Amino acid sequence: MTPDVRDGTRRASHPRRVSPGAGATAVPEAAWDRTLRLIGRSEEVALACHVTPDGDALGSMLAVGFALRSIGKRVVASFGDRHFAVPRLLRFLPGQEMLVPPAEFPAAPELLITFDVSTFERLGLLRDNTARAGEVIVIDHHPSNEGFGTLSLIDSTAAATAVLAEQLIYRLGGRLDRDIATCLYAGLVTDTGSFKHASTTSAVHQMAARLVATGLRTDEIARELWDRSPFGYLKVLSAALDRAVLEDGVVWTYVSRVDRAAQGLPYAELEGIIDIVRRTDEAEVAVVLKEDDHGDWQVSTRSKGRADVGSVCAALGGGGHHNAAGYTSHDSVEQTMAAFRRELGKV
Structure with a gap:
């Protein structure tokens, strides 16, 4: 300069x-x-x-x-x-x-x-x-x-x-x-x-x-x-996909601390799971709940365009964009998804 x-x-x-x-x-x-x-x-x-x-x-x-x-x-x-x-x-x-x-x-x-x-x-x-x-x-x-x-x-x-x-x-x-x-x-x-x-x-x-x-x-x-992962990621991904649920245009799953601990996988390695789940043709919205090291659920969401997940996540204390957003939940998996569905129904 x-x-x-x-x-x-x-x-x-x-x-x-x-x-x-x-x-x-x-x-x-x-x-x-x-x-x-x-x-x-x-x-x-x-x-x-x-x-x-x-x-x-x-x-x-x-x-x-x-x-x-x-x-x-x-x-x-x-x-x-x-x-x-x-x-x-x-x-x-x-x-x-x-x-x-x-x-x-x-x-x-x-x-x-x-x-x-x-x-x-x-x-x-x-x-x-x-x-x-x-x-x-x-x-x-x-x-x-x-x-x-x-x-x-x-x-x-x-x-x-x-x-x-x-x-x-x-x-x-x-x-x-x-x-x-x-x-x-x-x-x-x-x-x-x-x-x-x-x-x-x-x-x-x-x-x-x-x-x-x-x-x-x-x-x-x-x-x-995008092209590197420890072997344990494949095991955790497999468990997440096995428990994936498709209902009312929403596909969702979760990854617990227990899942990660079994494979010695750090939380940061979970980022790409949402990009695999969101591929579901039948779903407009994808959600992945990831339990962090402190027991909180970090919620990642994606939309294919019709639903504004940014507004949904903002209402739940987080934020982001129309098609990609997230927030933190201190509730159980079931309570977290129930709250998400309620807010999604308002947009």
Whole structure:
């Protein structure tokens, strides 16, 4: 980068170096400008993404972390899981030296930026840190976002938070390199279902082309994200499919802690089960209940378009998108599904 300083903000010598399609963002330019001013006057920037991070959350956060470090900012990044560990599928992402466990995260950051966090609760152990922060910039694309920060960069039309992360990087005066592109690409392919979802527009493909042009290996990223599993996953998947139920256009199943313990399978390995269950031709909606290490049920839902599962999950304390959403239930499997069906009947 070749920065200069304007109003305390480091910018590139060509401050309008933004990526193609940047004008389509629903984020007002005033919000971007204030973001740059806040970053410019901060020596350290704290970054946080949601608990049990997926490729979009962690990838977007690390990509922006690289850009911030390149303009001389100290960067510390984390997510608020009690058992702090990067999910196995994402351990190929560069930049993980920026990560610290929640206990080492600043107690009251001057500036905190969150990524892909739709609700305050999704910050987990970092909720108190966020509440004490001087400024909180929320970068997200979930339509159910609560807007809990002091500044929101939220665009529900964006295919992924990575789209907004790329725009911030360009506005900071950054250029894509292979590390940044790898992180952003992981976010983009994760949230578009490897370019299968309806959110995959021409702008999404144009962004992917920019990222691939840096020399990243799309085959290696795809293999890490979708084509690797421990053998125990097959056993747990088999049990989940064996107990799957199809009723009134909803296919659902669950995976208990006992299932996972029998195979020594970590919770993070369960992410892909919903994508297999949702293939059921006879079902409009798919639901998978996954019991976490604390006995709570993490509920993943998918719709083929007619049902708005985002609204259903928001009513149950969670959120997400029209066709993909989730929430946490503290009730039994039977009670959880009964509550889900009641809310589904209202949309």
